[in-house]
Amino acid sequence: MKIFQREQRSLFGEILDWMLxxxxxxxxxxxxxxxxxxxxxxNKPFDRALEYNAHxxxxxxxxxxxxxxxxxxxxxxxxxxADDSDTVYYQVIGARGELLSGERELPRPxxxxxxxxxxxxxxxxxxxxxxxxxxxxxxxLPLKDAPLALVQVAETREKRSVLAAEIIKGVMLPQFIIxxxxxxxVWLALAxxxxxxxxxxxxxxxxxxxxxxxxxxxxxxxxxxxxxxSVNDLLTRxxxxxxxxxxxxxxxxxQLKTPLAGLRMQADLAQREGTSTEELKRSLQQxxxxxxxxxxxxxxxLALARAEGSGAALARQPCDLAxxxxxxxxxxxxxxxDKRIDLGYDGAQPGESGVWVxxxxxxxxxxxxxxxxxxxxxxxxSADKPGVVTARVLADRFGQVLLLQVExxxxxxxxxxxxxxxxxxxxxxxxxxxxxxLGLPIVLEIARQHSAEVFLEDAHPEQxxxxxxxxxRFAARSED
Numbered sequence: 001m002k003i004f005q006r007e008q009r010s011l012f013g014e015i016l017d018w019m020l021x022x023x024x025x026x027x028x029x030x031x032x033x034x035x036x037x038x039x040x041x042x043n044k045p046f047d048r049a050l051e052y053n054a055h056x057x058x059x060x061x062x063x064x065x066x067x068x069x070x071x072x073x074x075x076x077x078x079x080x081x082a083d084d085s086d087t088v089y090y091q092v093i094g095a096r097g098e099l100l101s102g103e104r105e106l107p108r109p110x111x112x113x114x115x116x117x118x119x120x121x122x123x124x125x126x127x128x129x130x131x132x133x134x135x136x137x138x139x140x141l142p143l144k145d146a147p148l149a150l151v152q153v154a155e156t157r158e159k160r161s162v163l164a165a166e167i168i169k170g171v172m173l174p175q176f177i178i179x180x181x182x183x184x185x186v187w188l189a190l191a192x193x194x195x196x197x198x199x200x201x202x203x204x205x206x207x208x209x210x211x212x213x214x215x216x217x218x219x220x221x222x223x224x225x226x227x228x229x230s231v232n233d234l235l236t237r238x239x240x241x242x243x244x245x246x247x248x249x250x251x252x253x254x255q256l257k258t259p260l261a262g263l264r265m266q267a268d269l270a271q272r273e274g275t276s277t278e279e280l281k282r283s284l285q286q287x288x289x290x291x292x293x294x295x296x297x298x299x300x301x302l303a304l305a306r307a308e309g310s311g312a313a314l315a316r317q318p319c320d321l322a323x324x325x326x327x328x329x330x331x332x333x334x335x336x337x338d339k340r341i342d343l344g345y346d347g348a349q350p351g352e353s354g355v356w357v358x359x360x361x362x363x364x365x366x367x368x369x370x371x372x373x374x375x376x377x378x379x380x381x382s383a384d385k386p387g388v389v390t391a392r393v394l395a396d397r398f399g400q401v402l403l404l405q406v407e408x409x410x411x412x413x414x415x416x417x418x419x420x421x422x423x424x425x426x427x428x429x430x431x432x433x434x435x436x437x438l439g440l441p442i443v444l445e446i447a448r449q450h451s452a453e454v455f456l457e458d459a460h461p462e463q464x465x466x467x468x469x470x471x472x473r474f475a476a477r478s479e480d
Contacts (some may be wrong), residue, residue, distance in 0.1 A: 023182070054209065061149050068141060090106075119137065131156055197224065319364055349373060355476075371391075379408040387409050391407075401474070
């Protein structure tokens with residue numbers, strides 16, 4: 001139950017609700033318990049007076065000449081009647097059940113009660129529709145085999161109710177003053193307690209947009225420190241992301257600037273006066289190559305952005321990695337033939353056990369395509385000594401591992417550069433191949449999104465050139 005309802009949740013309101021709601025719910029319960037306690041307190045002194053009167057009247061029951069008698073002196077009778085608030089009744093019943101004195105209509109004790117002499121019993125009853133409190137005692141008579149006599153004293157409950165009401169007033173009236181003060185103090189204490197949150201909010205609002213430095217977690221309460229640490233972690237990751245984007249944009253602009261400058265230069269050369277037909281053709285060929293390079297760079301940039309941006313909502317489904325690899329190899333055959341490269345596939349066949357992986361088929365084909373294109377691009381080939389590029393998929397059904405490999409007969413990659421080539425726009429030194437330097441970063445990003453690992457080693461360490469062997473290790477999909 002909430003006292004205050006809001007469209008938007010408030011921390012201040014939530015805590016205030018959970019503090020005040022139990023307090024206000026317990027207040028009526030406190031009233032009821034106080035009433036019960038007051039009734040018990042009010043009954044005790046008057047019950048003792050009734051017990052005393054019952055004992056006093058019991059001592060006036062006597063036996064004279066074999067006959068039970070009750071003699072009530074006038075002073076005692078006046079004492080019993082002397083009460084301005086309540087009416088006092090008494091009743092004396094003889095051994096044979098005859099009324100010796102007092103009020104005839106007083107109710108008798110319950111039949112299930114076992115008479116015990118010398119002990120006063122108390123009970124609530126009703127006389128002529130009025131609630132009364134009764135004390136009764138059984139009196140043993142000095143007669144042989146004589147039943148017990150009964151003495152009862154009763155009074156109305158007016159004084160008890162008045163006393164209980166006075167106790168309730170004395171207890172509850174101060175609470176009407178204390179309760180609002182308690183609510184006010186709770187409000188003030190809560191407002192003071194969440195003040196550090198407002199101070200943190202002010203510090204964050206006062207920051208400039210480019211200030212991503214960590215917040216001071218020591219200046220906030222311990223309960224808020226984990227939240228501040230999480231924000232600091234987010235700021236750190238955001239700062240790294242922005243730095244990566246800035247570096248990426250700078251590198252992309254630099255990479256695009258080169259082919260665009262070549263296009264402009266060739267266009268200027270083609271427009272010179274006196275340009276021969278052959279020179280014009282060469283300029284047009286250079287323009288074509290520059291446009292192809294620019295297009296390839298743009299496509300790679302888009303592929304890398306698509307790979308990096310699809311991690312949060314990556315649609316996964318069972319993928320046959322062998323089938324995807326064979327499709328990429330078939331699509332790459334014309335380009336391999338143009339460079340006189342022997343391109344082939346070796347390994348597990350589509351549909352076999354252990355070749356399935358959970359992933360995105362579009363991104364997985366992009367990964368394989370970039371590895372194959374990279375191998376074709378950097379593998380020297382000639383009619384006398386054609387280059388060899390082999391793609392293979394190996395399945396380990398027992399180890400639940402699926403391995404994609406792309407092997408080439410090129411110059412390989414020195415160990416000092418094996419980490420650098422996975423950075424955007426980096427190209428291995430000592431090669432004449434013209435590339436964007438984005439293929440391997442795309443491979444690494446897609447592998448990361450599929451929880452796979454990428455390894456690079458020499459394909460044939462004992463040979464010169466040693467070649468390169470790229471391996472991507474996936475966790476195989478468990479087969480039901």
